[in-house]
Amino acid sequence: MHYPEHNPLGKFFNKMATSFEKGLPFSCYRKPGEKEIRSIYQHNDALNRAVTFKERGFVFAPFDLEKGAVLVQPDDVQTISLDTLATPAKEKVHEGESGKLQHINLVEQGISEIRKGHLEKVVLSRRISVERSKGPIDIFYTLLSLYPQAFCYLFYHPKVGTWCGATPETLVQISNNTMKTMSLAATMPYQEHKEPEWGSKEIEEQQLVSDYIRVKLQPLMEKLKVGDAKSTRAGNLWHLKSKVKGTLLPETDIGEIITSLHPTPAVCGIPVSAANTFIKKHEGYDRGFYTGFLGELNLEKEKEISLFVNLRCMELHPNSAFIFVGGGITAASDPESEWTETQNKSLTMFNVL
Numbered sequence: 001m002h003y004p005e006h007n008p009l010g011k012f013f014n015k016m017a018t019s020f021e022k023g024l025p026f027s028c029y030r031k032p033g034e035k036e037i038r039s040i041y042q043h044n045d046a047l048n049r050a051v052t053f054k055e056r057g058f059v060f061a062p063f064d065l066e067k068g069a070v071l072v073q074p075d076d077v078q079t080i081s082l083d084t085l086a087t088p089a090k091e092k093v094h095e096g097e098s099g100k101l102q103h104i105n106l107v108e109q110g111i112s113e114i115r116k117g118h119l120e121k122v123v124l125s126r127r128i129s130v131e132r133s134k135g136p137i138d139i140f141y142t143l144l145s146l147y148p149q150a151f152c153y154l155f156y157h158p159k160v161g162t163w164c165g166a167t168p169e170t171l172v173q174i175s176n177n178t179m180k181t182m183s184l185a186a187t188m189p190y191q192e193h194k195e196p197e198w199g200s201k202e203i204e205e206q207q208l209v210s211d212y213i214r215v216k217l218q219p220l221m222e223k224l225k226v227g228d229a230k231s232t233r234a235g236n237l238w239h240l241k242s243k244v245k246g247t248l249l250p251e252t253d254i255g256e257i258i259t260s261l262h263p264t265p266a267v268c269g270i271p272v273s274a275a276n277t278f279i280k281k282h283e284g285y286d287r288g289f290y291t292g293f294l295g296e297l298n299l300e301k302e303k304e305i306s307l308f309v310n311l312r313c314m315e316l317h318p319n320s321a322f323i324f325v326g327g328g329i330t331a332a333s334d335p336e337s338e339w340t341e342t343q344n345k346s347l348t349m350f351n352v353l
């Protein structure tokens with residue numbers, strides 16, 4: 001599908017449509033709260049990898065980093081700035097109840113493992129299969145218009161697939177030796193004119209993530225500050241978030257920061273390796289790039305990165321899509337509420353289909 005050429009956005013989008021037709025990799029994205037949309041085009045279909053994170057381009061990394069992070073080489077970088085985007089009319093797509101029993105069983109298994117003392121927290125997820133008729137670029141446009149505060153992206157590589165999403169979570173941003181990240185956890189549905197009231201379960205769950213990030217980053221930073229937890233809105237949801245800021249030690253390697261943060265307990269669990277083993281054994285599907293990370297790597301300058309956790313995302317197939325959703329399980333979790341939480345999270349993507 002092509003867009004009207006007289007309009008700069010139409011031209012900008014048509015270049016992506018051409019890359020799809022030619023089978024050439026690209027990534028197009030907008031950072032949280034920004035007006036600028038950027039596309040990175042690779043002029044061949046090679047499957048390049050980011051290994052040391054000293055590479056330059058757009059990185060697209062799976063949950064399981066051992067499977068290899070993909071790098072879109074920046075042969076051509078284009079940007080466009082947009083003030084407002086019209087919100088396209090949407091058909092109401094409903095999330096079904098299929099998979100409920102399976103997810104509840106999975107959560108029960110997680111809780112039982114936690115009660116046995118093997119784990120403190122584990123993030124358990126599921127994959128929802130949906131039909132779709134809207135094209136990837138139209139879906140991306142809707143993401144941009146509905147979620148101005150998220151990192152919105154569309155990624156395509158002929159040897160990897162097509163993914164899109166609108167994530168509220170930063171993995172790590174580094175610029176001029178200053179590092180910023182966040183501790184994000186706990187979820188409640190958004191209600192207009194109503195501030196969320198968090199219970200001790202949610203507060204403790206988010207605190208676990210903050211403590212983990214502090215321990216991981218302390219040895220790599222000159223100064224590190226973890227802010228207080230505050231409510232933050234992500235589409236139809238509230239989360240609890242603490243801002244984390246630090247100054248890099250002169251010898252700190254960026255690759256070490258990335259690998260010490262990924263996967264955080266916000267997407268895996270505590271302890272990480274036991275949670276990871278539990279996920280691989282019980283989740284029953286391969287997460288692929290869901291809960292991996294993505295973003296700019298040394299694009300404008302060396303040692304400058306802007307990476308996000310791949311949440312609220314979809315893998316697009318010719319007439320269908322997989323939506324991925326999960327949530328953190330602790331000893332205090334209730335399986336039925338955890339199911340509802342994943343249903344609520346799935347709306348971020350259902351709303352753009």
Ligand SMILES: C=C(O[C@@H]1C=C(C(=O)O)C=C[C@H]1O)C(=O)O
Binds near residue numbers: 123184327328
């Ligand atoms: C795992 C997801 O989200 C993560 C889990 C959260 C939770 O457990 O409440 C909240 C935000 C994210 O850190 C997801 O959206 O799929």
